Amino acid sequence: MKRPLKILLTLLLLGFLGWGLDWLFPVPPPPQYSPLVLAADGSVLHAFLNPTQKWRMKTELREITPALRSTIIEKEDRYFYYHFGVNPLALVQAAGRNMFGQGRTTGASTISMQVARLLEPKERTVGNKLLEMLRAVQLEAHYSKAEILQLYLNLVPYGGNIEGVKSAALLYFQQPPDYLSLAQTVTLAIIPNRPRGLVLGRHNAAILQERNRWLRRFAQEGLFPQQDIADALLEPLDVQRHAAPALAPHLARRLVRQFPGRPIIASSLQRGKQAKAEDLTRNYVRRLRELGITNAAVLLINNRTRAVEAYVGSADFLDAAGKGQNDGVQAVRSPGSTLKPFLYALALDRGLVTPKLLLPDVPTNFSGYQPENFDKRCSGEVPLDRALAYSLNIPAVRVLSEMGVPTFTAKLRAAGFRTVAKNAPHLGLSTILGGCGATLEELTNLYVALANGGRYAPLHWATQPGRKLTTPPGTPLFSDGAAFLVTDILAQLTRPDLPVGYETSIRLPKIAWKTGTSYGRRDAWSIGYNKEYTIGVWVGNFSGQGSPALTGSDVATPLLFDLFNTLAYNSPNNWFQPPASLDFRLVCAETGRPPGENCPNQLIDYFLPGVSSGVRCQHQKEVLLSADAQYAFCRACAPAAGYRRELYPNLLPEVAAFKETQGIPYRRLPPHNPGCQLVRGGREKAPSITSPLANTEYVLNKGEQQQLLLSCATDNEVRQVSWYVNDQFLRTAAATERVFFRPAPGTLKISCADDHGRNTDIRIVVNEM
Structure with a gap:
């Protein structure tokens, strides 16, 4: 009984000693990887150097193919799955060869021992070899065989600053490890033994000879089917080093900052759409340089999932003169007129307006603020749909004045407008004309809300690998009826690419869009959407310098349509349908209000039942006139007989003054009875x-x-x-x-x-x- 007890105590003591040594000398930390940003399909969009300025891209377990695993194990450590980190038989054989000088001198290193050496590089001495063995045993205790093999494949050198199979596969073959052929896999397996003597792109002939030698050896050992070996032997080797993937540089840097230390970050970007958007933007801005316009930014959003599928922060990231590393998607700029659709949507929901309601478009002083239309002209009165379609400033300011700036800015805060939230107490009526700060990201997502029936949800560009994107429920900003009415108005504009005959095309996407130009022509915007996608475009200079040619309609809209026609070409043209919350009614053509007693000209208009105002039209008023129509009487001074009744236009004072100054004919009321002794007090109609x-x-x-x-x-x-x-x-x-x-x-x-x-x-x- 004493002998088993001694054995047990000895084992316990050894176990405790091993635990103590493991605690005193912990496993080396995992290596610092090169951050990788992936596209939605798992391909690498953008790669960065790791903190030690090396290309060390993490090879995931799923990327280690059976061919790669078999090649490495057969070549480096065929008993990998049977030892505990150190192969005693290999040690004895190596000691014999080294002692008696028979065969090739070797150190009998297992894959686990090589991982230990790669994690903690040391001079090759007998003492350090013993430390490698101890570390190898320790690694075996902490990691599975698959994880140790993964560490090995992530650390093996390929010359210069390239480490790991994935780095070599992407930089030389432009493919991830799981997409390599057998010949390419064997090529990458033989180089780590001679990383300086076998450099891809420099020593291709020597590498080809060594690769084929190993392929024949694998054929003799029956590691792969003979036909696969034969095909691999015929494959040429003509490779050179390529640049690391560098698509979506602005979003890639944003994600790396958002997820520090994460070696692999999955994004929602679609690789093909991202590449095409970058090319279109770069080539388009190149044509604008002679106009003094040097940059642009683009955002493409999937309306159903709110996923960003293309993100172009500038026309050329490497353009130092044009400040190409600035991110135009996040830059705070003046939004110009791009907020007007949302003002009118909110006004529709509050019953203040309907599409055919006439709004005054005359020079107006709003308590010291006098806005002007972009073309410096006024129309007198315009229906709301025309005011929005032609982006008139004065009607928009009037509607905002009636609604109240705090009501409008509260909705913008709810939609994630950070600068508006910060400056809300100081914002005034100029907000609707661009007098607030906004980003392309914020504005484009606001238009996504229009495409989703007025519901807002945050955008996302980072995803979980393998997780399917779902449709977020969103928070309602305005009703689906208001969203449809605004969309219907914005879709009526004449397309710049097909001004005539667009309807005959079955492949080009139908879109609704809105433009904007900031004060001083420093920013040009154009944002469009259909049921599938929303695309936002900003064009300008990061320096803030304006250009006479910089307008949303002339400069930003052509790029918007280039993007839509390329990225959404032949997509389903399912258009928005009127929701159940909308209905039709007859309105007076003179005012856009429900007809009153004297409204012979009527037309059909949408309205929101129970919400839209039901105030009847009063565009004409009854006036008491003298028999010769030279004077008008008030009720107090009208004679008992000898007068007549006639209808006169009931214009707002500012509209009447505008018509008078512009020489626009209208039926003007005769002067009041000079004999009237009643002085009408009050200030409701004072000048x-x-x-x-x-x-x-x-x-x-x-x-x-x-x-x-x-x-x-x-x-x-x-x-x-x-x-x-x-x-x-x-x-x-x-x-x-x-x-x-x-x-x-x-x-x-x-x-x-x-x-x-x-x-x-x-x-x-x-x-x-």
């Missing part, structure tokens, strides 16, 4: 001073005869107004007349009184320099 701007400081040059403009908008019954400065009468003028005067420096009170006794005051400050 609106449009110039100068209230609470504004004006600086005039002493040496120049500069003057200030006085102008106002009045009710269409008003014929004359009187202007006062600091309560001192200046002059009487026609209601639409532009009056100029030279003010004295200081704080001024400007007053305007109409011929109905209504008055408006503002205050300004005038300084001279």
Whole structure:
């Protein structure tokens, strides 16, 4: 009984000693790999040097083919699966050969021992050899045979700064290890023994001879079928070193920063679409350089999964002069008019507007802010669908003013607009014209929400290998009815690639799109979508320099259609269908509102039942006239008899003033009865001073005869107004007349009184320099 007890105690002591040594001298950490970014199909999109400036790409277990495993084990360690890290028989044989000088001198290294040496390189001495053996046993205790073989294949040298089978396969054969032929596999198996003497691309002839020698040896040992060996012997060897994969450099760097230390990162990018998008963008910007435009960025999104399938941060990543390493997808720029569709979608959901509702398009002072349309022209009144299609600024600002800036910016914050969230308290009406910061990523995803019935969900570009992408439920920003109405408007624009006869093509994708141009023509945008894809395009200069040619419609839209026609060519043209939340109704053609008593011209318009306003049209009003139609009567001064009733246009004062100044004919109301003794008080229809701007400081040059403009908008019954400065009468003028005067420096009170006794005051400050 004592002998078994001693054996047991001895084993326990040895086990404890082994555990203590393992704790004191832990297994070397795994090697530092070259970060790899994969495409959705698993191919390598972009590879980086590891921190030690080596190409050491991690070979995954699934990439170790049976041919590669058999070749390495047969060549390096045929008893690999039978020993515990050290092969005693091989040690005895090697000792005999080395001692008696018989045969080739060898160290009897197993694959496990080679892994130990590669993890901790040391000078080749007897002492270090013993340490390798101990490490090999330790590795066997910590790792499976498959993992040890994987470590070996990731560490073997191939000359220069190339380490590992996968690095050599990609840099020389441009294929991952599991795509190599038998001849290529054997080629990579023989080089690690002589990494300096057998360099691919330099010593191809010697490598070919050595490869065929091993192939014949494998044939003799029956390792592979004879026909496979025969085919491999006939395969030529004409290789050279290639550049590492470098597609999607901006997203690749973004993912490496997002997942530090991860050797393999799977992205959602589609390799073919990414390569094509990069080529199209690079070639397109090359043609724009003579116009002073040096860069562009592109984002392609799958609407169903919200997966980014192409990501182009700049036209040329290597263009240092054009700041090509800047990422235009993440750069914060002025969005121009690209936010207008979402303003109108929100306004539709709040019942403020419908597609055919007429909006004033006249010069307007919004509490000191006076926007202008892009072409500096006004139309008087335009329906909402035309205002959006032609990207008119003044109607958009009017709708935002009615809705409220906080309501709009709250939706943008919900849609992930980080700069808007940061600056929300300071944003005003200029937000809708690009007076806020946004990125191509944020804007494009907002259009994805339009394509998904108004539902927003974050984009994703990193995936789990082998996991199928699913459709995220999303958060509703606006209704599916509003999304369809906006889409229907944006799809009516004339295509730049096929302005006539687009409908006859069955292969080109139908899309809805919107353009935008920032102030100073520094940024040009064009974002389009259909049911399958959304593509966002930004064109400009990373320096911020503008260009006279830089507009969304002229510069960004052609690239958008090039991308759609290439990447979505012959895709299913399933278009959006009106949702159940929409219905039709008749509206007055003069205002776009439900017909009133005097609306003979009517048309059909969409509306949201229970949401859209039901206020009846009042584009005409009944007026009491004298028998000769020279005067109008109010109810208080109308005579008992001798008057008649007629209908006159019921225009907003600013619209009437615009028509008057532009010489646009309209039926103007006759002056009010001069004998009326009733002075109508109240300020609901008082003149609106449009110039100068209230609470504004004006600086005039002493040496120049500069003057200030006085102008106002009045009710269409008003014929004359009187202007006062600091309560001192200046002059009487026609209601639409532009009056100029030279003010004295200081704080001024400007007053305007109409011929109905209504008055408006503002205050300004005038300084001279």
